[in-house]
């Protein structure tokens with residue numbers, strides 16, 4: 695199981711990287727395993743998802759602004 699061990703710092707980096715690109719299967723599994731055993735990282739993941747959702751909404755709003763300006 696040592697292969698699947700990640701520190702919180704590594705896990706956080708993986709979660710951020712996941713926003714931009716698909717992770718290799720090994721990283722995805724390690725991330726999943728870490729989130730199961732860690733108390734802190736799931737909280738960070740939740741914040742990251744909230745941030746991503748608001749970014750998407752913000753992008754959506756600004757696209758609408760461009761449309762209405764035409």
Ligand SMILES: [Zn+2]
Nearest residue numbers: 702732734735
């Ligand atoms: Zn952690």
